[in-house]
Amino acid sequence: MAKDFVVTPWEVSGDINYNRLIKKFGIQKIDNTLLERIKKQTKDLHFYLKRKIFFAHRDMNWILDQYEKKNKFFLYTGRAPSGHTHLGHIIPWIFTKWLQDKFNTELWFQIPDDEKFLFKTNLTLDDTNHYAYENILDIIALGFKPKKTKIFLNTEYAKTMYPIALKISKKITFSTVKAVFGLKPENNIGTIFYTAMQSVPAVLPSILKEKNIPCLIPHAVDQDPHFKISRDIMPKLGWYKPASIQCRFLPPLTGSGKMSASDMQSTNTIFTIEYPEEVERKIKKYAFSGGQPTIQEHKEKGGNPEIDICYQYLSFFLDNDKKLQKIYYDYRTGAMLTSELKEITTKVINNFLKKHQKARIKAKSQIEKFMLRD
Amino acid sequence: MAKDFVVTPWEVSGDINYNRLIKKFGIQKIDNTLLERIKKQTKDLHFYLKRKIFFAHRDMNWILDQYEKKNKFFLYTGRAPSGHTHLGHIIPWIFTKWLQDKFNTELWFQIPDDEKFLFKTNLTLDDTNHYAYENILDIIALGFKPKKTKIFLNTEYAKTMYPIALKISKKITFSTVKAVFGLKPENNIGTIFYTAMQSVPAVLPSILKEKNIPCLIPHAVDQDPHFKISRDIMPKLGWYKPASIQCRFLPPLTGSGKMSASDMQSTNTIFTIEYPEEVERKIKKYAFSGGQPTIQEHKEKGGNPEIDICYQYLSFFLDNDKKLQKIYYDYRTGAMLTSELKEITTKVINNFLKKHQKARIKAKSQIEKFMLRD
Structure with missing residues (x-):
């Protein structure tokens, strides 16, 4: 059920x-x-x-x-x-x-x-x-x-x-x-x-x-x-x-559920203002894995991208379909380890955040161009 | 009860x-x-x-x-x-x-x-x-x-x-x-x-x-x-x-109850923008009277100012205590007829409204001195 x-x-x-x-x-x-x-x-x-x-x-x-x-x-x-x-x-x-x-x-x-x-x-x-x-x-x-x-x-x-x-x-x-x-x-x-x-x-x-x-x-x-x-x-x-x-x-x-914004210390959430090291640490430590308990078992049986959080994050942040399909295949067949998948995900997210955080600083001087007030 | x-x-x-x-x-x-x-x-x-x-x-x-x-x-x-x-x-x-x-x-x-x-x-x-x-x-x-x-x-x-x-x-x-x-x-x-x-x-x-x-x-x-x-x-x-x-x-x-503002044609309400003739007509026709059914009976038994609407209106609009007390006494004892009480009330209210309506016209140019807006 x-x-x-x-x-x-x-x-x-x-x-x-x-x-x-x-x-x-x-x-x-x-x-x-x-x-x-x-x-x-x-x-x-x-x-x-x-x-x-x-x-x-x-x-x-x-x-x-x-x-x-x-x-x-x-x-x-x-x-x-x-x-x-x-x-x-x-x-x-x-x-x-x-x-x-x-x-x-x-x-x-x-x-x-x-x-x-x-x-x-x-x-x-x-x-x-x-x-x-x-x-x-x-x-x-x-x-x-x-x-x-x-x-x-x-x-x-x-x-x-x-x-x-x-x-x-x-x-x-x-x-x-x-x-x-x-x-x-x-x-x-x-x-x-x-x-x-x-x-x-x-x-x-x-x-x-x-x-x-x-x-x-x-x-x-x-x-x-x-x-x-x-x-x-x-x-x-x-x-x-x-x-x-x-x-x-x-x-x-x-x-399961959705990310929560109520706590900056949250272990299930990555904020847009997060430092790259912190993103890396959180993904390494907390990202729910679809991998097998041991490397050997993983290589034999392969991982489950459907339930793997890193894979899911990549589906939201990695535009390139071919790359994503290859990751799916490699992880599913066991050719890619959980640690490798986490590394790729960290890179993709930190690349996104690097650009975003730069734009976010610039945004400070742009606010009044956008705001509507009475 | x-x-x-x-x-x-x-x-x-x-x-x-x-x-x-x-x-x-x-x-x-x-x-x-x-x-x-x-x-x-x-x-x-x-x-x-x-x-x-x-x-x-x-x-x-x-x-x-x-x-x-x-x-x-x-x-x-x-x-x-x-x-x-x-x-x-x-x-x-x-x-x-x-x-x-x-x-x-x-x-x-x-x-x-x-x-x-x-x-x-x-x-x-x-x-x-x-x-x-x-x-x-x-x-x-x-x-x-x-x-x-x-x-x-x-x-x-x-x-x-x-x-x-x-x-x-x-x-x-x-x-x-x-x-x-x-x-x-x-x-x-x-x-x-x-x-x-x-x-x-x-x-x-x-x-x-x-x-x-x-x-x-x-x-x-x-x-x-x-x-x-x-x-x-x-x-x-x-x-x-x-x-x-x-x-x-x-x-x-x-x-009984209170005046209603929802209908200008209302027979139980006098509006501040009312014409004097209309005030007179409404009071004559609709004001609930504490008087007796006939003039003779009224002169004998006297009226009841407590339930008389005109008397009550005077208590709200006639500042002069002595005059009000005399009206009470005269009406109570039958010396004042309902028609006389209605006449006095009409006069008092129309006097008030005459001044008020004049001030109301002047008010049109004063509005902005009072208004608070975001």
Whole structure:
């Protein structure tokens, strides 16, 4: 029997069965027909699509219909600032940048500092503000177009957002958030209201430009319940339902669930500001291995890349398909040892982080080009 | 047995028994000792205090303690813009102006347009915005000091208010708003969050000035449940509990409950923008009379001023105690007929409205001196 898993916007744990999740959430699997349609517009496919890291969607065909009719969409994604950025966070952003480049679209990047403040007992608004600006450096470092990208904190953009959230909130009952998120009478009233704020960016450009504009939300699959609600409400207010394209999680070093940003000492998480030596140490020490107990046994039976965390990290960070396939083959057949796989992974991630950290320093002087505030 | 009545921030109906309400809400009756203490500072007493129109309070003695120690309070009151201003609305504002004059204090005047939008199915944010600015004319017309009075709409001041509301909301559960206001799972999530916004002005000046400042809230008694919650939460956030001083309702023309602003055609309500002929007509036609069925019977048995709406209106709008006492006596003994009482009342109210409407026109050019926006 499959182990139990939990995927909500506030908790991800257990061994996630993505096929079951597709059924549970009522989302659509990305199939090859859809990939072909996307490729028709983008000429090539991001390896996150080829590898089904982005694996599900809502209404992508409608987004492409509209695009083909010259009714271009905008992108909306977000980052709730509860801690430093880790490698898991940036997966949807990397893909979002690709979408921005290929479709030449606007991107509205929400930083829901209110959410993390409300849901995390120990976080103050000063904490969430601090992490917000740390996270924004990582966002900018990925190379989004400053002229086409707007980043905003919910608290700093509340004069614009709150009245729109009111209109949305008027259509959502406590019963709904109870059913969709499992919120309880003991939850604070801020958490109950919050989903209205998360819905706002899906219509904000349409409202500001007084024109119904399709919205595509690339995001990690745990956020789907929010947008399921958005999709129910928006047509009632006269706007399009937002479409979405959803990715699986980069697993934590130790295996199941998703990485946690709440603790810099975390042994299952690699942060974007990590030193190369620390990345090496963490991978060596903590990365769950699909190898055999002894070198001899490994050479005989071969390793299991499917459950090997390093291999999975490479599938998120090593673009080159041929190289990845060779690693799979070598590890599966036992020609590559766990120590070698860990070494390669460390190199790939540290190469990525070296460039990223350089861009992150440059980003400090770029912030004001991106920020939207009232 | 006493008839049942309902007093919540969103419903007032039935024959209100104010003594029972004091017990139900757990508020304090204003007694003569307190009146003497107030008089010591103000030299005279407003007739709303002498006549126990302001009849209850929370922590007024503490406010006076602080005042005597030179720790001056600020005033906070509000108006939820669901329609045009009627005579009932301005009762607490008239008294608030007296407090501002006597204690020379700042006044923070909240216009919770969000509240009315969320609680009234048919109101749009355009409607509430329209009424907000209509209502603000009435507020300014009463003569508040522009340099010491700040008026703000929740939606227009949301960038400042929302983060504070978040901090407050984090301490309030759905169970609490269910118990205090009777909110249900079918209520929209905006209504559930709203009380946090109503609490904000009770600490806003303290937060902006980085100094704990006592707050006194003059208001109609139906709003007490909001401030009961504020009083629970504020000390947990390091701020003073707000104090309050509470008035009874100007009864509707037809008798029980309170006036309703939702319908300009209303037969139980006199609006501040009403023509004198219309005031006369409404009072003649609809004002519930404490008189006897026939003139002869009236002259023999006398009328009942206690239940007579005109007499009650005079107690709210006729400052002169001696004149009021003479009217009481004459009506009680049958020397004054209902038609005469109605005539006097019409005159008193139309005199008030004539001055008010003139000031209201002048107020149009004063608005920007008062408004606070992000």
